[in-house]
Amino acid sequence: MDMTDTKFIASPVPAGACAALEIAGVRKDFESFSALRDIHLRVNPGEMLCFLGPSGCGKTTLLRIIAGLETQTSGQILQNGKDVSWLPPERRDYGIVFQSYALFPNLTIADNVGYGLVNSRARRAQIKARVSELLTLVGLPTSAHKYPSQLSGGQQQRVALARALATRPGLLLLDEPLSALDALERIRLRGEIRRLQKQVGITTIMVTHDQEEALSMADRIVVMNHGVIEQVGTPMEIYEQPATPFVADFVGKVNVLRAVALGQQRFKVGDLELQCDACDGAFAPGDAVNLYLRPEDRMAENLREDTANRMSVLVSKVEFLGGLCIAEVTAQALHGQTLGLHFSLNQLHDLDIREGNTIEIALRANRIRAFAAPAARTVA
């Protein structure tokens, strides 16, 4: 593979290694719309990849195409170099876990986990050993004789995971595995799935609409919208260097400021001039842009006279949320545009941030991202 090709540099695998899964030009058309258009993607061996996007973005369709449960309109899927594009599900190599658990309600936990093993004609003792090994792995060693309805949602999903792993597949597909669980169990199982995945070392694709889930679990995230991939990158890349306004908006919270480019990474917002070090897009002076800034990307302490993007702002509202609060600030110089900024509760006290007070802040020049303003807004 050409090392100068920047498309896949984020992959931690050495060049030339066979991708665990390769999706080439996959397209899915329904009667009235295209669910997926020209998807290209490489999944590296052993990595955990998350498809993240709003509902209807095509992430689940893509997962079901990989599983052979839906048929792509065109395009190719290679698993370990082998073309599986048109194979029925049972001739592909994967285990799958669904949001609904899909446990067989009339079979015991042990029978559920051993469901795929019985068919592979393994010996009874071997099956039993494998089942108890898997149940131990997912932390349910004593539940073998119970029925699914006797377990909590999180426990059932663990069993589904064990069942999917039982036949030692080369690929694990997780279709919103945590969405049906309550908040606490979701967080607990999140860590557990990640631990298991690393321990087993299985290449995993997870579909989710929950950004926190994706950020905390994935090696790489694939952000999708309207049937196309918006960005592929590590969680940190996705959060800190969103490639498109959609990604900036969808992942994490963000403030948007209307601005006009002045050239040389400087922008005019209202009467203020802001420095923006990280803007790789070249804008001609006079271009209308939107500046994207995350709520935590402000400085409020140890400001010097020459700190870039320094301004004094009026606190118009403080939203108390517990340990971390949001202060809405505005300035006349901003021409009515407001910013929501994160402050810890202690900072609120220490810096005397209250409604009606004026405070000194600076926006981090290396954090501001600039994107061309959508055409419609420029006209307006």
Next chain:
Amino acid sequence: MNTLAHTPPAPGAPAMTPPAAYRRTGMRWSRDEIIARGVLLAVMAMLFVFLVAPLVTILAHAVQDKDGRFVGLAHFITYFQTPSLLRAVWNSVWVAAAVVAISVPAAFVFAYALTRSCMPAGLKAVFRLIALIPLLAPSLLSAISFVQWFGNQGALKFLLGGVSIYGAPGIILSEVYNTFPHALMILVTAMSLTDGRLYEAAKALRTRPMRQFMTITLPSCKYGLISASTVVFTYVVSDFGAPKVIGGNFNVLSVDVFKQVVGQHNFSIGAVVGMLLLVPSIVSFVIDYVVRRKLKAQLTARSVPYSPKPRKVADTLLLMFCATVCALLLAIIGMAVYTSLITLWPYDLSFTLKHYRFALLESDMAAAYTNSLAVAAVTAVAGSFIVFVGAYLIEKTRNLGMMRPTMHMMAVLSMAVPGLVLGLGYVMFFNHPANPLGFLYQTMTILVVSMIVHYYTSSHLTAVTALKQIDNEFEAVSASLKVPFIKTFFRVTVPVCLPAILDIGRYFFVVSMASLSCAIFLYTPDTILASVAIMHMDDAGDIGPAAALASLIVVTSVVVCIVYSLLTRVLLTRTQAWRLLGRT
């Protein structure tokens, strides 16, 4: 560096650029998919041969002359120019409308009492059971009873004041009895679907009870009322048993078909009447189908069930109403049973079992009862198997394309075809010398098949409902585990759906035990069924044996239902232990 991936890969990247990647190729079918499609095709072929083809044959007969030449609408024109024939159309329609006007309001009040009053729960259960008994009886039974009550020697003949029960009054009364439980079941369902919070909101707004009834109760039952009316109307138009027994010279469509075909061998006019019978069925079927969908959509997952509050006066009135209705219903069935146990009404009221002896042993139709038992048993087993497999395959197989809507349409079409029309179609289709399936004609097999096809729709919908309740991904999971779907079907799907399958079996048994209209064209002296025998005995004036056989059908069905529920209770506690276990 972030990696934008929606640009195609650079040329030279291995395995990414073969032109084949963009070529559209068909998914190859796996063995599982071939098996699934094969079995589904077999079920569809059965419905095609035993439902669609006979219907098409009737249509063909209606537009051909005796030698098979196309005559267009000539038979229809003849029919409509014959006043005596035309009168049957009008008679069928107004009688059916009269039955709707009595049966549906009565069922509405009864259903209201069952769902919205504070009668003791045990009493409600008893009322409900009594009200459902007519379902188990052949439609002839009520007619025979009304003849006994109000006929020429009737015990209560004086009540009619000179009006003869034979004709429209008798048909209307019998059909009210027969249709009451059908209307009741639909209305009870409709009323138990109402969201209780609507009433709480109304109460919070201090709405008066009458206004609550007019603005909440009635509108929420609207679809139920429409559905019940169409079902009752169709039932009456297509029923053959009651008008045959109590209709006298009062001509209705269903009896006309029989007369034309069996009496005069006039297949062309028979076919025309058959087509006419199909019209109200199909119209009301479409209305019912649309309405049922809306009924389902009405209830959101968050609805709160309504729990009635005691209202002394209303509750007492409703209780009295229910008690009266039940007394009347019991009087009908009671008269049939009584008639079967006495020597000769009204001259010799001494107790005797001779009618039973005659019906079961001495008559030349003595095989009828055991034939009915055999047909009902085989229909129950074979029917529930075929229906469930068919429903499973269209619900859980992926990428069926046109097979799914085609199968679904045939499955629901059967409800729109009156048994009489189906039987007529069989006569014309299977009796045709060129039909290779002609050997089936005049066998028990064709009786069983006709029962399965005739009662396909309800069973199919029950199966589909049960299947929709289980997780959609079982098949996907077993495919990913490389387990053939057939194994998952028998190991998981069938056990999980067992209660529904057993329900379907019982339904098939009960309806084919009492069914007359379908079999009337298909029986031979060897394969005669109990309901047909009742009709012949009644024709011959053997009221006692006819009543005995009718009572036997009811008793059999009651016994089967009881045994069935005991057996299934045992079976279910054995196989459904997982259902009863809560979270520990």
